Amino acid sequence: MKVKLEIDPDNQESVVIIKANKITPEIERLYHKLQDESSHPDQITGIRDNKAYYLDLNQILFFETADKQVMAHTTDHSYAVKYKLYELENLLGGQFMRVSKSTILNLDQIYALTRSISNCQIQFHESYKTVYVSRRYYRDLRNKLDERRTN
Structure with missing residues (x-):
């Protein structure tokens, strides 16, 4: 596959065109990845101590519901967000995945998986925080992680 970049100062808007003689799994994956990147935000607003923070x-690390409030967790803090989990699922890109009824996690932040008979525990880079994956979502999580590793 060739990759070509053309810079034209007269362009008002950037456009990405994929030219192929047929749709292959590689082309389809590239198309979906570009779609995901172009339609999702880079930041989200979180509230902590009556201050609004713009979180990258x-x-x-993950979003979870606690006492009817959705919280965004970073390595050090947690922030209230104005979205419901199902809204975040639609808003966020492919790097996030629902892993239980009350949790959506950032696949890029996973450090380790510990599997037991009843559940799976997720550990994150440079954080003491952990998340549990329900049995219902475990297989999808493993498939998504394997797919990301092979790309």
Whole structure:
């Protein structure tokens, strides 16, 4: 596959065009990845101590519901967000995945998986925080992690 970049100062808007003689799994994966990148925000607003913080999505470890409030967790703090989990699922890109009824995690922040008979525990880079994956979501999580590793 060739990759070509053309810079034109007269362009008002950037456009990405994929030219192929047929749709292959590689082309389809590339197309979906570009779609995900272009339609999702880079930041989300979180509230802590009556202050609004603009959180980079790459720094968020996971989102979870607690007492009817959705919280965004980073390595050091947690922030209230104005979205419900199902809204976040639609808003966030492919780096996030629901892993239980009350949790969406950032796949890029996973450090380790510990599997037991009843559940799976997720540990994150440079954080003491952990999340549990329900049995219902475990297989999808493993498949998504394997798919990301092979790309």
